[in-house]
Every structure is written in C-alpha cells, then in structure tokens.
Amino acid sequence: MPEDERFEAARTIAAPPAAVFAVLTDPQGHVRIDSSGMLQSAEGARVTATGDTFVVHMDREALGDIADMGRYDVQVIITAFEPDALVEWTISGTVQPPIEHRYGYRLASADSGTLVTSYYDWSRIDERFRGKGVFPVIPEAALKATLGILARTVETH
Numbered sequence: 619m620p621e622d623e624r625f626e627a628a629r630t631i632a633a634p635p636a637a638v639f640a641v642l643t644d645p646q647g648h649v650r651i652d653s654s655g656m657l658q659s660a661e662g663a664r665v666t667a668t669g670d671t672f673v674v675h676m677d678r679e680a681l682g683d684i685a686d687m688g689r690y691d692v693q694v695i696i697t698a699f700e701p702d703a704l705v706e707w708t709i710s711g712t713v714q715p716p717i718e719h720r721y722g723y724r725l726a727s728a729d730s731g732t733l734v735t736s737y738y739d740w741s742r743i744d745e746r747f748r749g750k751g752v753f754p755v756i757p758e759a760a761l762k763a764t765l766g767i768l769a770r771t772v773e774t775h
Contacts, residue, residue, distance in 0.1 A: 627758065630728050642705050650767070704723070
C-alpha cells in the first residue's frame with residue numbers, strides 16, 4: 619500500500635492494554651477521545667467482534683472542509699478485532715457505496731503500560747474519490763492529538 623495513503627501515530631500510555639481497549643471498544647469512548655470535534659454522540663453496545671456495529675452522530679462543520687455537510691450519522695462497522703490488541707473499523711453513511719477508509723488501533727504491552735498505535739488508511743477507497751482532495755479526511759496531527767486525549771482518559775497518576 620502506498621505510504622501516502624496511510625498515517626500512523628504511536629504513544630506509550632501508562633495503563634494496561636485492557637483499560638485502553640475498554641475505551642476503544644465503547645462507542646461513547648470514541649466520542650470522548652475524538653480530537654477532530656466531528657463526533658458528537660454515539661449509540662450502541664460495546665463492540666466484541668468483527669462485524670459489530672454502532673452509530674455515531676457526526677458534525678462535519680467541525681472540520682470546515684465541506685460546505686453544507688453539517689450533521690449526519692454514520693454506522694461504524696468493525697473490520698478487525700483482537701481482544702486487548704486490535705480494533706479496526708470502516709464507516710457506512712451518507713455516501714454509498716461505503717468509501718472503505720479504515721481507522722484502527724493496535725495495542726502492545728510495554729514496560730510502562732501500553733504502546734498504542736493509531737492508524738488511518740484510505741488505500742482501499744474507490745477510484746472516484748482519488749485526486750479530488752477529499753482524502754485524507756483528518757490530518758495526521760489528529761491521530762496524535764486523539765492519543766493524547768486517550769492517555770489523559772485512561773492514565774492514573
């Protein structure tokens with residue numbers, strides 16, 4: 619996959635993998651740690667397997683990149699799941715068929731807690747979206763900022 623179609627950011631968080639994973643598998647956890655400002659609220663149960671879904675109420679005005687997109691809902695679809703190690707998803711929403719960009723977190727035990735790697739991958743998007751200046755939707759800095767919020771959320775001092 620081309621490097622210019624994927625971002626990764628990593629941070630060691632002073633909490634065990636299970637504590638980090640609990641936030642990442644909770645629909646409300648996604649809202650709490652979002653640095654983009656787009657995620658407004660969520661509905662659904664904690665995800666436990668590939669294929670699980672939940673709904674996120676979004677507000678694209680937070681990015682200010684697409685006029686008149688405003689508020690909308692997306693269905694988060696879990697595409698990879700390994701307890702305390704990996705959660706990945708794509709979304710289905712206003713644009714159909716789904717665009718197929720992926721977001722995810724990989725977790726690994728570290729001496730001082732958990733090494734958390736956040737990624738955003740748009741290498742699978744349909745050709746009709748390429749070259750239109752739409753991707754990436756969020757900047758790489760947003761992944762780093764979200765990891766900072768995740769750390770603040772789960773670390774105990």
